[in-house]
Amino acid sequence: MNAGNAGNAVEVRGLNKHFKAHHAVVDVDFDVPAGGSLGIVGESGSGKTTIARMLVGLERPSSGTIEVMGRDRSAPARGAKERGRRARELQIVFQDPYTSLDPSQSARAAVEEVLRHHGRDLSLTQELVDQVGLTERQASARPRDLSGGQRQRVAIARALAASPKVLILDEAVSALDVSIQAQVLNLLTDIRAQTGIAYLLISHDLAVVRQLCDTVLVLRRGRVVEQGDCATVLDAPAQEYTRALREAVPVPGWAVTA
Template sequence: MLAVDKLRKSFGGTVAADDVSFPLAAGGSLGLVGESGSGKTTIARMLVGLVTPDSGTITIGGRARGAKERGREARLRRAREIQIVFQDPYVSLDPRLTATQCLHTALALHGRERSRAAELLDQVGLGSREAAARPHQLSGGQRQRLAIARALAVEPAVLILDEAVAALDVSIQAQILELLARVRRESGVALLFVSHDLAVVRHLCDEALVLHRGVVVEHGPVEQVLADPRHPYTRSLLDSVPHPGWDPAHVTRWDGARR
């Protein structure tokens, strides 16, 4: 469904992504893993079109996503290919619109029936009370559910989730992860999950891709990568996760200069 080949992006003298390549199958789920500054969000923003790559290609459904496409129809087609849900949905939701009005706007823009709004709200576990609420009247978890519903309204082939549960309480995280797993099963949408939380990636993803300073250092089935990592940086990430008997003073940090 999605093929990324040799993506590169630099900001001034800093290389945020370097020679990044990976596939994402239709209905599959891939976790982009790495500490802050590893290039995860830059890659996600290049995929959705918010950042232009210096070089490399992004292909979806066999068609290259060109940066020079212009016109309303081209923009809408690109939006239907890939949608993104951010860590803080509040900044991307119109504070003047109720949840139902938010979905009506997205559906009408893409020529979908407005009547689907109630179905989408139900799909993400929001009821009639939340349907009439504006973003400031919703909890963090409810706003994230609404952001997911709005993304699903255009029936995207790929849904990117950029640290989409990082700011939520653990119990709410679990609910959102279960929701995403169910949506994937029912709709067949492919998920690209950007996260530094290895437990979340293990729960939701089939494959994991580990990034360090913009470079892919490991990629494979999630259980293999997280249970038997081959790269020292991946092992350092796993060693950094608190567990019984864990001593932060003994955590080995991998220095990229040693790769």
């Protein structure tokens, strides 16, 4: 691949990941436009989290290419400087914020640590705390003293502290109850509008994908079954597997059309 389309924050071509005889990801292609949002959906074991782990560098592709902001990520970073640059381009928010946060740090300290690591002004801490809707009391609290939704807000603020161009959300609201999910999704929508960040959402919940994403990619056993405009694919799926996936996830307020 060349230096990449200037309109894309992420470009993936021919991506494969094999674990011995198991082919977890098979010949996957997709783009995430700068400022855009792509949802990757599929049942458990479909390969969607493996893709996220390859993008963030926790797994190495067996073959294929990954570009973020026009730079190749198919091989591990060489040295601390390269790792830092990659972190400033792409961050990830995991499903369980409690396990991803340092239990000894307050929310404010967690954000400040990232700002300091990337050489950014610590005065941005308050801006980030405000951006994700944490009160002063919550910003001073440790993870054990916060609710699940509040902890996820901390995780989002910490990821944004690196000022990334792309944010991967790996089932980032699936552990939250429906009302808190709605609050966090509205927050993410507002942040994208304010900052122009691109989202790559990993989810099994089609209602969440519909709310947050412009385009969607459907995976089955590591292969792309269907992809395209989110409303088109979810309202009128071309593939039987996508129709079955849609019908298998009943959500209050989710109107399944014919």
